[in-house]
Amino acid sequence: MARPSPGTVPAARSDTPADPPPETPSDPPSDAALVRRTLDHLAPVADEATAYFYALLFSRHPETRELFPVAMDAQRDRLFQALLAAGRHADDPAALTALLARLGRGHRKYGTRPAHYPAVGHALLAALRRHAAEVWSPETEAAWVRLYTALSQTMIDAAAEDEGRAPAWWLGEILAHEQRTADIAVLTIRPDQPYPFTPGQYAALETPWWPRVWRHYSFAAAPRADGLLSFHVRAVPAGWVSTSLVRRARPGDVLRLGPPCGSMTVDHGADGGLLCLGGGTGIAPIRALVEDVARHGTARETQVFYGARREGDLYDLDALRRLERANPWLSVHPVVGPLPEAVGGRGPWPAFDAYLSGPPPMVRSGVAVLTAAGMAPGRIRHDDLETLAADVR
Numbered sequence: 001m002a003r004p005s006p007g008t009v010p011a012a013r014s015d016t017p018a019d020p021p022p023e024t025p026s027d028p029p030s031d032a033a034l035v036r037r038t039l040d041h042l043a044p045v046a047d048e049a050t051a052y053f054y055a056l057l058f059s060r061h062p063e064t065r066e067l068f069p070v071a072m073d074a075q076r077d078r079l080f081q082a083l084l085a086a087g088r089h090a091d092d093p094a095a096l097t098a099l100l101a102r103l104g105r106g107h108r109k110y111g112t113r114p115a116h117y118p119a120v121g122h123a124l125l126a127a128l129r130r131h132a133a134e135v136w137s138p139e140t141e142a143a144w145v146r147l148y149t150a151l152s153q154t155m156i157d158a159a160a161e162d163e164g165r166a167p168a169w170w171l172g173e174i175l176a177h178e179q180r181t182a183d184i185a186v187l188t189i190r191p192d193q194p195y196p197f198t199p200g201q202y203a204a205l206e207t208p209w210w211p212r213v214w215r216h217y218s219f220a221a222a223p224r225a226d227g228l229l230s231f232h233v234r235a236v237p238a239g240w241v242s243t244s245l246v247r248r249a250r251p252g253d254v255l256r257l258g259p260p261c262g263s264m265t266v267d268h269g270a271d272g273g274l275l276c277l278g279g280g281t282g283i284a285p286i287r288a289l290v291e292d293v294a295r296h297g298t299a300r301e302t303q304v305f306y307g308a309r310r311e312g313d314l315y316d317l318d319a320l321r322r323l324e325r326a327n328p329w330l331s332v333h334p335v336v337g338p339l340p341e342a343v344g345g346r347g348p349w350p351a352f353d354a355y356l357s358g359p360p361p362m363v364r365s366g367v368a369v370l371t372a373a374g375m376a377p378g379r380i381r382h383d384d385l386e387t388l389a390a391d392v393r
């Protein structure tokens with residue numbers, strides 16, 4: 001779209017003095033506006049644009065191929081999702097920096113080096129230029145170059161800073177593999193070096209059977225004195241990683257673990273109650289949060305609603321019942337069927353913080369139900385739904 005040329009004043013607005021001052025036509029659109037316009041235009045052709053980007057990257061820079069999984073299906077979606085997220089935050093520098101720093105640190109486990117960034121930048125610009133041709137202009141290109149230069153520098157700096165602090169990945173030996181239902185296994189893992197994390201967080205895991213395919217799982221217990229980690233995994237039909245972790249993995253197998261991520265953690269400075277909704281294997285981080293409250297000794301009222309499609313799928317209920325018996329401030333409510341509806345009728349929840357974890361549609365409708373019951377959005381926490389949706393666990 002052409003920018004209005006200097007001097008063309010929108011006549012309709014000049015005689016309405018009560019309106020806010022009109023944008024002067026000589027104001028060029030901001031970088032953020034140009035980037036967003038490109039992304040809006042790209043959305044319907046995102047698959048083609050991403051395929052073109054990778055084809056170009058791998059043909060011009062074959063050395064980058066080994067950073068990516070053999071099968072690229074899920075990867076394609078991730079790149080575009082990350083770009084969309086960056087574009088959405090383009091006019092919120094603090095949020096953008098935080099997102100990019102996290103991405104930069106997270107990329108260490110893939111073996112990403114600073115020299116890879118210009119190669120990716122060239123392929124990205126070529127893909128944008130080709131697939132957003134109708135909205136492309138020298139100004140748009142300049143905006144993207146500035147954005148990409150800034151974002152890659154932030155990622156590179158964050159990765160470099162992290163190098164002094166933490167390994168790029170940890171090795172984790174499976175010590176125990178407990179089959180809880182036909183589809184769900186609980187894994188106990190011994191990391192090769194101390195693995196600090198906060199209950200409520202998650203980590204990416206890679207199995208030896210699908211190199212460079214990483215999937216996220218929440219820590220299912222608070223940090224233990226013996227340093228062991230625990231994860232709950234459901235084998236989903238198209239899930240390579242989840243299926244191998246449930247059906248193939250055995251004690252002695254060694255996985256790779258990325259760094260801890262996520263901010264669904266307990267604010268120990270607050271003193272209200274906790275309302276927790278855990279659906280299916282989404283109960284994993286909820287159990288870690290409950291253990292965290294117990295260890296903290298503040299006895300905050302905690303109501304856990306644990307949902308499953310069938311009674312037999314409430315695979316962790318015994319452990320939660322044990323916690324309930326030991327801690328009078330904790331109530332556990334098993335729910336067979338849709339979880340949000342079951343919770344909706346129980347409110348209101350004044351002075352409660354909510355924690356939601358489970359299938360993305362459950363989390364979405366849970367947020368809607370709690371908001372309708374009067375809970376302030378700032379008190380409702382859950383993992384990033386895009387991360388969850390991009391994951392075939």
Ligand SMILES: NC(=O)C1=CN([C@@H]2O[C@H](COP(=O)(O)OP(=O)(O)OC[C@H]3O[C@@H](n4cnc5c(N)ncnc54)[C@H](O)[C@@H]3O)[C@@H](O)[C@H]2O)C=CC1
Pocket residue numbers: 216217218219232233234278279280281282283284285306307308309313335336337338339340357358359360361362365388391393
């Ligand atoms: N394994 C892990 O560490 C973690 C897993 N998750 C996510 O949790 C989910 C668990 O999936 P499954 O065990 O297969 O759960 P599931 O499909 O068996 O459902 C669990 C509960 O959610 C309810 N539910 C499902 N869809 C719903 C909807 N559209 N509206 C309202 N309620 C709904 C069900 O009725 C049930 O109560 C996955 O999406 C996974 O990505 C989230 C955090 C951690």
